[in-house]
Structures are given as structure tokens and as C-alpha cells.
Amino acid sequence: MVLFLLSISDDMKKLTTFILKHRIAVIVITIILTLISAWELRKIEINSDVTTYLPADDPSVKLFNDISQEYSSSWTAVLILESLEVFTKENLEEISLLSQELQRLEGIDYVVSLTNILDIRTDEFGFEIGRLIDEYELPSTNEELEQLKQYVLGQKLYKHLVSEDSKHTLIVCQISADYDKNSIAREIKDLVKNFDISQKVYFEGIPFQVLSIMDFIVQDLLLLTPLIIIVILIMLYIGFRSFKWVVLPLVTVGIGITWMMALMSFSGIALTPISDALPVVLFAVGSAYGIHVVNAIRLNVPGKENTREALINAVKDISLAVILAGVTTFAGFLSFVFSSYLTIIRDFGIFAAAGVLIILVLSITFIPAWASFFKKFPGKTSESELPELITNPFRNLIIKRPGIILTLSIILSIAAFTGIPKIERKVDILEYFKPSSSLRQSSNIMNKSFGGSLPVMIRISGDVFDPSTLLLANEAATFLESIDGLSNSRSLAEYIMRLNEAMGEGKQIPDSREKIQNLWFMLEGEEMMQQMVNYEMDEVVVYASMKNMDARSMHDIYDKIEYYVKQYPGKMQATGMQAIYSKLGDSMMNNLLQSMLLAFIFVFTTMIFLIGSVKGAIAGFSTLFFSMLMVFGLMGYTGIALDIATLLIAGITIGIGIDYSIHFTTAYKRFISQGATYEEAVSKTLATSGKAIVINVVTIIAGFLVLLFANLIPLQQFGILFSVSMLCAGISALTLLPVLIKIFRVNNKPKKNS
């Protein structure tokens, strides 16, 4: 083991010597590659289409996509029109005109609104199948309007179109399956903006959510990236008090991120609301490697006669720790690749890992090459004393009162542990937007006045003309409607029953196949029917709307529907947001546990390699375990839920948090091997690596707190959680770790063979 580590050290010496010999080439190649990457960046795409984040081979997702494709049903853009009273002549005119204007947009298949919806009316002479409202003679007198209002509010078919208090009505636009959702959502918004309308318009539905996320990704990138650069600049300047030392690690990370994003663009992977945090994450995480290298150079080179030799030795000394720190972080990110249900998490893992690797390589090649051109090495004179304000009390505590550290850690761990069962899961995309956002407002209206807007579907296989199929569809619709949180069930059965009533045989499914065929003749070709039955006429889809609710309630609904559907094997299949969100929730838990386990294994193995003893690895690992407990406890007690962003916390905490233990342990071992006692080694480690750890923890926390300014809530919460976990990892590496090292007697005696 020691030989292996020594060989890395030797190799590093050779590598650094080689780099310094060819330093111009290293710098020129880096610059050329950066220019090429920057040029590639212009092609980077943004994918804000939330439905593409789910794995396409999941049965529920597949069925959802199949139904969406075949029945073009899930891509609806909804306009909510709000006024004191929908049923006025002016409002109806507006709705009519706006519906017609929308219908003309290229990407819209058809529009359903109060003024063009299909209506079946029966009277003593016969029936009318046509439009609810005559577009050429809109009702205008109070009497006509009141009559219409009473009729509409009394019909089940229109419950999804007009609210019970008749203050809201919807215009539902069916988007062409092959049309770009972002473009059509923008076109609709532009059209409404230029349309002279007195009613207040809210935008609802996946196309608008996709558009908002798209805008947020761009906004976040443009705001957060410069912000993190400024924050890190300030933090580093406070730590190093030298512009030269500050710029080196920062430029290195900047170059690394440019390469990584170019790689993303080159591989055709688009930016998502998760990966748009990559620059922030990599700036916060990756700057550490540069900082450690720069710190080593800063502490060892000034004043030395042979600057080049000193530089080589400084890089050699630190590179082992930096490489191990980088490799563990790399492993932490990689843990998402093997365990993710969500493609966006997987992509995030791949490119974060790639970014770490690139920055790591640059830190031990590009930084020494550049630093070797420095004529003057600003020495310790300009060094900040601030970190010592933290490390000094720690030193006293470790050496004089180790019991306090241990007891406090145990108490905090137990307290945090009790919070874990309280952790909630958030799966609804809506929750990712701020409560004040217009999307949340429109969803509130949908939940309150229209029974929600999330689609729930049951597909029933069977000859559509066979009365038993429609009876089943009607039964399924009634069942869906009986579930709390679901409403507005609709299917072909409802239309057929109304027509049967019009034929004078009561509101029920006709008793013969021929009758259904006759009635279908009236409905065939109606655009709305495309959503209800397939072309082959051997499938019907029953729809219902679901309210936005917490993950647990959604899971209950999912279970109920699955139980119901299973009673008709081969005949019924269910899908919808209840299924997708439930699976997403389950997978998030699995994902968290898997990534945590994988990260533990990766990192633990690395630790054993580094320390050369299982006991030492356990000691180093305890600090991580402590940090993880703290984070989960915090999630449980503060209500910060597990979601697509916060589930990244485990893998990243392990991958990055271990760095502090690594830096501490390597420095400690170095001092022990030089003959220092435990107390001396701890003091010296705190004075050197300890300082770098403090600077790094503060930098990384400040960096991640930048995410508080993100538009999407999960990113904000991720920023908070991660800051807390880094704080815990840093403090425990500087306090708990030395105490545990003593308890486990890890390398606390000088070894002859080292």
C-alpha cells in the first residue's frame, strides 16, 4: 500500500518535472482547447421538457407516452379566463374570438372552449348535435345569458370548462404532437398579449411549465454563474490576500467548466434545470483542487533558492491528496450514473464527474505550468490570520477536551437520527416553482375551481361498439370520480349515453351494438373524439383530472387505481401523473439509498487505500456519516423534502466531504512520519491543511449559497442542504476526526518503513 502511494508520489514528481519542462506547450494546448470548447458552447441546447426526464422504458411512462401519441391527449395548453361573471355578452365574444385566433396557430390541432364545444341537446321533437353556443348569434340578452348559464352549470360535460361560481372558464388548446412545445407556448402567450381582452388570463399546462423552466434555466445560468465567480473571488481573496493566487484556481475551474460544457454540447446532451447548476457546483467544488495546489506552492516555494525544484516538491506533496480528493468526488458523482431512474440525474452525474476529472487534471498540470512563470512568489507575509481564529480553538479542544467533541457528536447524531423518518418526498413539478409564480397561481385556480389539471387515464381494450366495453368505460369513469382528489371523468361512454337519451331510450349505454354504431355516426370526425377512441375502434380511454397534492396522497390514489385495474387483467391499464409521480417518488428513495451505498463503497475503498488501515478508514468515514446524519435530520425537521435536486445530496456530500478527511489524514501522516507526536502532528496539520480546509469549507458554502438565488425551489434547497453538509463535514474533519484517530490509534506512532 505504502509502495503504491509512494509510486504515485514518484510518478507525480516525474509528471510535474515533465510539465515544467514543457510548460509553454501545456499552456498553449490548454488555451487552444478552451477556445475550441468555447466555440462548441454556442451549440449547447436546453431541454426543459419535463416528460423527457422520465425513463421511456418504464411501463407507466411508456403507456402514458403511447396514449399521448395515439390520442394526442397530454399536450394541452390551457388558458384560464377570469372575470366576475363568465356569462356576459362581452366575455363570450372575447372567448369566441380568442378561440378562433388560437385555432389558426400552426401548432394547435384544435381548440375547445365554451363557444365551440360539442353539445347534444334533446327536446320533444328531436335533438341537436352541434355547438353549445351559436357563434353567429351569441346570446346577448340577460335572459338568454342566464338560460345558457343554468344549462351549462347543470351539465356534467361542461364541468371541466366552467367553474361552479362561473368566474372562470377555460380555453383548451390541443398541441400537435410533433410541434415544438416551447414555440407554441410562446406563440400562445404572444397572441394573448396582443389580444385586447378584458378578462384576466392565466396560463396552465405542461407546455407553459416547459416554457417557464426554459426561461428559468437561462436566467439561472446568466445570474448564478457570474455570482458564484464573484463570491469565490471574494472568498479566495480573503483567504490568500493576493490577486495572483486567487486568479489561478478560478481560471482553472472556468476552463474546466468550459471543457465540460463543450463535452455536453458535443455529446448532444441538453441542459436541464438540474444540470444548469453544474457551473455553480463545479466552481464551488472544483476550486478546492486549485486552492490546495496553490496553497502548497504558496507555503513551500517562496524564499527557496531553487524555485523550480521547490515547485516540483510542493506539487508532488499535495498532488496525492488532491488526486484522491478528486477521485472520491468523481466517484460520488459517478454514483448517480448507475442508480438513477431519472435521466437528468444520470446526465448530471456523468458531466459533474467529467468536470471534476478535467478540473483535477488542470489543477496539477496547468496551475504549476502557469505558476512557474511567476517571478515573485508572494509569501506568508500577506497571509490572512482569519482561518486560525477557527483552527486554534479546535486545537485546544482536541488536545485538552476530546470527550466534549465525542459526546457532542453522539448527541447531535441521535437527535438528527430521529428526524430521518420525518423526511418528505416532493414529486410534483409544480412544487419546484415559487408560490408567487404565475404557474402556481394558475394551478391553484385549477385545483379550486376545476378539480385539478393532472391527467389520470385508464385504457380499456375491447370492441368499442360492444355495449360491454362502454359499460366498463362508464364504470371506470364512475370509479375514478369516486376517488377523493379526482374529478371530471370523461369518456366516449358519456357522449353515447347522452345520444341514447336523445334517441328516447334514457341516459344509459345502448343495449345493442348496432345502436352504438348508429350513434357513433354522429360523433365520428369530431376532433374531440380523437382523445376518446383509437382509429381501430378497439380501445377507449377514460380520463379524469387530479388535483396537485402531496406525494403520499398521490401514491394512495395510484394504489387504488392499480388495485381496481388489476381486477380486469388484459382489459384495463392505468397511467397518468399519479403513476408517474408515485414511481418517481419511490425511485427517488431508491436512488438516494443506491447512490449513498455506491458512494460509500467507492469512497471507503479509496480511504483504505489512502490510510492503509480499515480502522483509519472507519475514522475518516465517521465524519462523513455524521455529516449525512445532520443533513437528513435537518431535512426531517425543517420540511426540506427529498426531490430531484436534493436527492443528489448524499452522493455529493460523500464525494466532497471525504476530501476534508483525506487532506487532514495525509497531512497528519506526513507529520507523524517526520517524527512528530500526536499533539504536534495535530497542531501542525491544523496550521497547514486545517487552514486550507477552513478556506475551502467557507468558499464552498458561500458558493453553494449562491443557489439561494435560483428560480427553482429544489436548487435553492439543495444549496442550503449542501452548505450545511459541508459545514458539518469540515468541522467534523477538524475536530471529530483527530479524536477518532487517537481512539483508533491510527498511525499515531512514527513508522520506520514510511
Added chain:
Amino acid sequence: MKKNLVLSSLILVFIMIHGVTMGQKDAMQILQNVDNMLNAPKDQSLTVVTYIVDRRGNESTRELTMLQKGSDKRIVKFLAPADQKGIGFLSLPGDNLTLYMPAYRKTRKVGGHVKNTKFAGTDYTYEDMEAKRYTERYDPELIETNNDNWVLELIPKDGIRTDYTKLHMTIRRSDNYPVKIAYFDKAGVMVKTLESSNIQKTGEYWLARQTKMTDLKTKTSTKMEITNVKFDIGINDDVFTERYLMR
């Protein structure tokens, strides 16, 4: 000077009015000829096969017979596919439409709202199917003349309920047959086209054996092929009754 100006203005106005009336008169004459040509037969009996192509390119076929007397009495019965066999429509003057459903053995009056809905899954609306004289519904204007055709712009007369704001009708000069009609919506956008082809003379009358209605927005189309036609066979008025519809 002032006198001259007034005089020349008057002349100009006269020329303009005259020109317009001349144009309108010509256009009206052309449309009148179209109406006369289309409505020349006293009665007709047709067998029609329709091919409906939906937006995904799926084609479905149906067959129907139609008996028509004059321009406002019409009875339609579906022959195929089997699940629609026997379904019938009776259209009488005064927006009077009756539907017969054989499975129920019942007729039902169908209301006027139905006009802009599609007829039996085709790209024709009930309005498109109406056998009405163009001159009664539209004011024509001649907008193009070339060697083969006239193109008329038809604007609905006041009080006429229609989904369209104008029609562009291309009329073959040789026989007054309307070979193409383009339908424009309220925004002035062309939304549908009706093309007639295989125009043959059967007996004394010209008839397009094939017509194709294309919906430019939904990208669907309906082709109608007349497989059998008889003119002036002396259809009895009794045919245009509910009793006959139910037979």
C-alpha cells in the same frame, strides 16, 4: 377651372359606377350560369363512394345513395360500411333536417346548429353539403380572367349564416363548371379547397365524377367518387318523406 374639376370628377364617378356595375353584372351572370348548370337536372339519383383520409394517412371508405329533386329536396342513405348501413338523412326546404337511425328504427329532427360540424366524419360540413343556389347566398365579383377560366370572389350576402368570409370559385369558361372552390375563414385565410375532376357529360348535363375536399388546417381530405348517376328519372315527391327514409 372649378367647373372643369367638378365635371371631370362627375365623369370619373360615372365611369367608376358604371365600371363596377358592369363588373358585377358580368360576375353575377357567370354565377347565374353556374347555378343554372348545376341545378339544371329536374332530379338526380347518385351512388357515391367516399374516401376519407385522416391526418395520419388512414383511409376509410363509405358508400351512399342520394336522391335529389330540384335544389332543396334531398335524401341520403348509407350503404356501406356495414355498421352504418341504413343510416339516412332527409333534407327539406327551411333548414329542415331529419336523421334516421335504423338500429333504433326512429327518426329525429336535427337542429340548425349542426351546420358547421362535419358531416359523417368527412371534411364536408353540413353547410358544404347543402344544395343551395350560389346566387342566393353570395355577391360575386370577377377577380381574374384567363384563357380557360374565370375566378369569382363570392362574398356572403347580409344575413347569410356561414363559416366562410369568402369563396374563390374557378369556373371553366367552356362549360361554366366550377372546377375549384377555395374557402376562406374569418381571418381571410384559405382553410379548405374543393377540387372537381373527371367532369363528364351524362345525357344533357355536366357532372364532376370526382370531387376532393381538402382541409388545409387539419391536413385531412375527403374524396367523393360518383359511381352511378341518373338524371331526370321523375322522382316522386313521396320519396322525400320520413316514411321513405325509414324504409
